[in-house]
Each structure stands twice: as C-alpha cells, then as structure tokens.
Amino acid sequence: MSEQVRVVEVGARDGLQNEPASVPTAIKIELIERLADCGYDTVEATSFVSPKWIPQLADAEAVMHGLQRKPGVRYPVLVPNLQGYVRARAAGASEIAVFTAASEAFNRKNINASIDESIARFEPVLTQAHADGVRVRGYVSTVLGCPYQGAVPLTDVVRVAARLHALGCGEISLGDTIGVGTPGKARAMLRAVAEAVPMDALAVHFHDTYGQALANILACLEDGVRVVDAAVAGTGGCPYARGASGNVASEDVIYMLHGMGLQTGVDLDALIATGQWLATQLGRGNGSRVGQARGAAA
Amino acid sequence: MSEQVRVVEVGARDGLQNEPASVPTAIKIELIERLADCGYDTVEATSFVSPKWIPQLADAEAVMHGLQRKPGVRYPVLVPNLQGYVRARAAGASEIAVFTAASEAFNRKNINASIDESIARFEPVLTQAHADGVRVRGYVSTVLGCPYQGAVPLTDVVRVAARLHALGCGEISLGDTIGVGTPGKARAMLRAVAEAVPMDALAVHFHDTYGQALANILACLEDGVRVVDAAVAGTGGCPYARGASGNVASEDVIYMLHGMGLQTGVDLDALIATGQWLATQLGRGNGSRVGQARGAAA
Numbered sequence: 001m002s003e004q005v006r007v008v009e010v011g012a013r014d015g016l017q018n019e020p021a022s023v024p025t026a027i028k029i030e031l032i033e034r035l036a037d038c039g040y041d042t043v044e045a046t047s048f049v050s051p052k053w054i055p056q057l058a059d060a061e062a063v064m065h066g067l068q069r070k071p072g073v074r075y076p077v078l079v080p081n082l083q084g085y086v087r088a089r090a091a092g093a094s095e096i097a098v099f100t101a102a103s104e105a106f107n108r109k110n111i112n113a114s115i116d117e118s119i120a121r122f123e124p125v126l127t128q129a130h131a132d133g134v135r136v137r138g139y140v141s142t143v144l145g146c147p148y149q150g151a152v153p154l155t156d157v158v159r160v161a162a163r164l165h166a167l168g169c170g171e172i173s174l175g176d177t178i179g180v181g182t183p184g185k186a187r188a189m190l191r192a193v194a195e196a197v198p199m200d201a202l203a204v205h206f207h208d209t210y211g212q213a214l215a216n217i218l219a220c221l222e223d224g225v226r227v228v229d230a231a232v233a234g235t236g237g238c239p240y241a242r243g244a245s246g247n248v249a250s251e252d253v254i255y256m257l258h259g260m261g262l263q264t265g266v267d268l269d270a271l272i273a274t275g276q277w278l279a280t281q282l283g284r285g286n287g288s289r290v291g292q293a294r295g296a297a298a
Numbered sequence: 299m300s301e302q303v304r305v306v307e308v309g310a311r312d313g314l315q316n317e318p319a320s321v322p323t324a325i326k327i328e329l330i331e332r333l334a335d336c337g338y339d340t341v342e343a344t345s346f347v348s349p350k351w352i353p354q355l356a357d358a359e360a361v362m363h364g365l366q367r368k369p370g371v372r373y374p375v376l377v378p379n380l381q382g383y384v385r386a387r388a389a390g391a392s393e394i395a396v397f398t399a400a401s402e403a404f405n406r407k408n409i410n411a412s413i414d415e416s417i418a419r420f421e422p423v424l425t426q427a428h429a430d431g432v433r434v435r436g437y438v439s440t441v442l443g444c445p446y447q448g449a450v451p452l453t454d455v456v457r458v459a460a461r462l463h464a465l466g467c468g469e470i471s472l473g474d475t476i477g478v479g480t481p482g483k484a485r486a487m488l489r490a491v492a493e494a495v496p497m498d499a500l501a502v503h504f505h506d507t508y509g510q511a512l513a514n515i516l517a518c519l520e521d522g523v524r525v526v527d528a529a530v531a532g533t534g535g536c537p538y539a540r541g542a543s544g545n546v547a548s549e550d551v552i553y554m555l556h557g558m559g560l561q562t563g564v565d566l567d568a569l570i571a572t573g574q575w576l577a578t579q580l581g582r583g584n585g586s587r588v589g590q591a592r593g594a595a596a
Binding site (some may be wrong): 179181182183184185208209210211212214215217218219249252255256258259260261288289290293 | 477479480481482483506507508509510512513515516517547550553554556557558559586587588591
C-alpha cells in the first residue's frame with residue numbers, strides 16, 4: 001500500500017459532544033484552527049443538533065462565526081433536520097452531515113423514530129442541500145453492535161448505507177459506535193456495504209472502547225477503504241474512567257498510516273502538540289498512546 | 299481463520315518486572331495460579347536474572363516453591379546464564395527462556411556484550427537444557443527498533459532468530475520492545491524471519507507504547523503466526539503515566555481473537571476479573587481497554 005488516506009478529524013464534534021467537561025467557545029475555535037493547521041483537509045466543526053440534546057455544542061453558531069477558515073479546508077457540521085440545516089447555513093456552513101443508526105432499537109431509543117422515519121426526517125435536508133450545492137456526508141452508527149438490541153443484521157447496515165447514498169450522501173461513514181467490533185466482523189461489514197455503495201464513497205469510524213479500533217482500521221484498509229474518522233487525543237469519553245469509550249485517537253491512526261507508507265498530509269508532531277494542549281484544556285489525560293509516549297519524550 | 303492461537307501469558311514476569319510497584323510474593327503466586335485457572339497452557343512465572351538487575355523478581359525461588367502447579371500448564375522462567383539455570387532448576391523449573399536483542403547497541407548497553415557474546419553466554423545453558431530434556435524458548439528483543447540505535451536491520455533480526463533456533467530454542471519470540479512498529483513493518487519482519495525459522499516455531503511479542511500492538515498482531519496472524527505473547531491488564535509500565543510502555547493487554551488480544559473466531563482456551567470473563575484484581579493490587583488503573591469497559595459493566 002502506498003497511497004493517500006484521508007483522515008477526517010472529528011474531535012471537535014464527536015469528541016467534544018461526549019466529553020464531560022464543558023469547553024469554552026474560544027477553545028473550540030482554537031482547536032479547530034489548530035487542527036486545520038496540522039494539515040487536515042476536513043475538520044468537522046460542530047453540530048446543529050438541538051442544544052437540549054447536546055448541550056456541549058450549544059454554541060455552534062458562535063463557533064462557526066468565530067472560526068478563521070483556512071482556504072482549502074472543509075468544515076462540515078452535523079445537522080439533524082431542516083431546522084438545523086437552516087441554522088447551519090445561516091452560520092455559514094458549506095458542508096453538512098446527517099446521521100442515523102443501522103439499529104432499529106438505537107433509533108427508537110435515541111430519536112424516537114424507526115430507521116425509515118429518521119431517514120424521512122432528513123430527506124428534505126438532502127433535497128435542499130442538493131439544490132444549494134452543499135456536500136452531505138451520511139453517518140450510519142451501530143454498524144457492528146447496538147447497546148440495546150445487541151447484534152445488528154448486516155442487511156440493515158447495507159440497506160441504510162445504500163439508502164443514504166441513493167439520497168445523495170456523497171460519503172457514508174460506517175460507525176462502530178460502541179466499539180465492540182473485531183477485524184473479521186469489521187471487514188465482513190465493509191465488504192457487504194461495498195457491494196451496494198462504491199468503496200470510494202465509504203469511510204470507517206471506530207471507537208476504541210475495547211481497544212480494537214486500529215486493528216479494525218487495518219482490516220478495512222486492506223479491503224480498500226481510504227477514508228478514516230479519528231479524534232485528536234481520543235476524545236469522546238474519558239479514557240481513564242471506567243467504561244471509557246472514546247473515538248480512536250488521530251495520533252495513533254496517523255502514526256500507523258505513516259508507518260505503513262500511506263500519506264495523510266497531516267503533520268504528526270503538530271497533531272501531537274495539539275492533542276497535548278487539548279488534554280490540558282479538558283483537564284484529563286491524553287487518550288492517544290502516541291501522544292502519551294511522545295509527550296514523555298518531549 | 300478458524301483455528302487455535304496460543305497466547306503466552308507474560309504478565310507475571312515481563313509485566314511485573316517493569317512495574318514500579320513492588321509486589322508481595324503471595325500476590326505473585328496468586329496471580330500465576332489465577333492465570334492458570336483462566337485456561338492458559340503457558341504462564342511465564344518469574345525470572346532468575348540476578349536480583350541486582352531486576353529487584354522486582356528477586357523472590358523467584360519463593361514464587362516457584364510456593365506455586366501450586368496445575369497439571370498440563372507450563373510455567374517457564376527466564377534464565378540469563380548457567381548460574382541462573384542451576385537456580386531455576388533447583389527451584390523446580392521444568393521449562394526456561396533465554397533472551398538477547400537483535401540490536402547490537404541494546405545488547406552492549408544492557409548486558410555489556412555484543413549479540414554474539416550474549417549468545418555465547420547462554421550456549422552452555424542450551425546444552426545443559428537439552429541434556430536435561432528442558433524446553434527452551436528464545437526471546438529476541440528490539441526487532442522493530444532500538445532506543446539506542448534506532449532502526450534495526452532485518453538481517454540482524456533474522457540472523458539472531460535463526461541462531462537461537464539452531465541452538466535448540468524450540469520457540470522464538472520476536473519482541474517489539476519499545477512498541478514503535480507498525481503493521482507493514484511487523485509483517486515484513488515476520489516474513490523475513492519465517493524464511494529462516496519455521497512459522498510454527500515463531501511467536502510475536504508487542505508492547506503497546508504507540509497503540510499499535512493489536513494491529514501488528516493482526517498483521518502477523520494474517521501471515522500465519524499462531525503464538526502471541528500478552529500480559530494481563532497490560533502490565534509492564536504504568537498505562538496512565540507519561541511514556542507508558544506496557545505489554546499488550548491479554549484481555550484485548552483475546553477479545554480480538556475470539557471475535558475473529560479463533561480459539562485460545564482462555565476464559566475471557568475470568569481473565570478480566572484477574573486483570574481487575576491485579577490492577578487493584580498494583581494500585582493503578584487497568585491497562586486493558588476491555589478490562590476498563592467490562593469492569594464498568596460489571
């Protein structure tokens with residue numbers, strides 16, 4: 001393998017929305033700007049989900065307005081429905097992401113809707129985004145397991161991913177939300193989806209709850225995926241608390257990719273420094289092993 | 299893959315020898331007995347290296363004498379030279395391991411000998427072990443990098459591994475001592491060694507300093523290795539300290555293997571309980587992600 005891998009940095013959104021600490025808007029803006037300076041081409045910025053659901057990101061407008069955008073960098077934001085889309089666009093977002101789960105039970109429990117109903121809710125968003133020339137990513141969560149229903153049938157994952165793609169999501173991110181997947185299952189899931197959606201429209205999104213994230217990413221890289229989500233410092237759940245469930249740390253992913261001769265465009269040293277800085281801001285340990293090891297050497 | 303993988307539990311030796319905490323002999327014995335009860339067929343018990351070098355394992359005789367051995371379980375011990383061999387045998391050890399590094403600089407710095415000199419030192423051990431019908435494992439450390447010389451030539455790794463095998467080591471454990479390896483390099487290293495030593499005589503031994511251990515193990519499994527070293531609770535360096543450098547956690551390895559349909563004979567729930575108990579004894583967090591996640595659920 002000697003190619004380019006696009007790492008989508010989700011720390012400022014998926015990371016911070018699940019951190020117990022409340023982060024000042026200025027720190028969020030500095031984080032996003034530092035990440036863009038690391039060389040990412042995509043830094044997910046925030047979420048326009050209702051502050052009632054995600055109070056940590058209630059300052060989405062302020063973040064988008066305060067952000068000094070770097071030319072060539074994409075700053076997508078999460079949008080749950082048409083109302084969120086209107087807010088996001090008013091705040092200057094030029095790229096969005098919508099989300100649903102492959103698990104019926106997860107959808108019912110989290111947004112009180114079936115999978116089909118949840119998709120129906122953001123169909124108007126996709127229509128409007130298409131009319132506006134706004135690029136849309138689709139997140140499918142619980143692709144390898146669900147906290148409520150346990151196993152998630154592969155056919156459901158494929159159906160939801162294919163539906164989002166058909167509705168106009170240019171990229172589908174397949175998320176192991178609870179981090180229970182192992183490489184064989186991750187690979188089988190990716191292969192099944194890739195029969196319905198082109199591989200170059202797929203991304204993988206692993207949480208490191210059971211320490212399996214890098215191995216799962218490796219298995220999916222071997223099967224051809226070239227877009228990987230990750231969060232600086234492994235944010236998204238405190239790594240030192242019981243039941244840690246953070247995103248895979250970007251530093252660890254990029255260390256692996258560069259070690260394998262794959263290019264990401266990201267400056268690992270700058271990223272490690274950003275992760276150390278963020279861990280300090282959050283008042284917790286660094287969830288990246290590379291960050292821990294290099295931090296000690298620094 | 300649907301096969302048996304032998305996981306060699308090294309927590310009581312490679313784990314504890316690098317922990318800052320000093321562990322009472324009774325706890326070491328309980329640890330080894332609990333690990334055997336988890337279903338391992340090999341539990342490395344202790345080291346007969348001079349207490350001057352490794353004070354944490356100065357009670358090797360007491361551990362071996364106190365141990366209630368389980369029929370069918372192997373309890374190898376580390377031996378540096380003929381003197382250590384005599385001590386180990388007097389204490390009842392029926393299986394041993396010798397060790398050297400693939401890096402010249404590491405050998406010179408750590409045991410003040412060249413690679414060839416270090417091998418010459420334990421040649422009499424191998425001769426005696428052969429005469430006694432004692433099984434010998436050979437550890438080769440720094441196979442993917444050295445803290446002193448940096449890169450380690452593959453040819454040195456192959457030469458040392460082949461030499462140990464030719465001298466009568468029935469199994470060669472290839473160790474990424476400082477955890478810097480990534481999957482492509484791990485695979486290339488294993489492939490090179492496997493051209494000189496049969497794959498079924500090889501084991502892999504990864505430290506998780508940079509979070510790469512499971513991905514490296516996956517790459518090596520794909521190339522055919524079926525013996526993996528691991529340490530319960532990721533012992534061997536405090537996981538929450540700067541510069542953490544523990545062994546890969548057995549719980550995380552076995553979770554992955556079982557998830558891939560590979561059999562280990564180890565009861566994961568019992569192992570998780572043992573890891574939680576050990577972390578408490580050591581007065582530190584659990585270095586296993588699976589242990590952290592399942593510990594929260596328990």
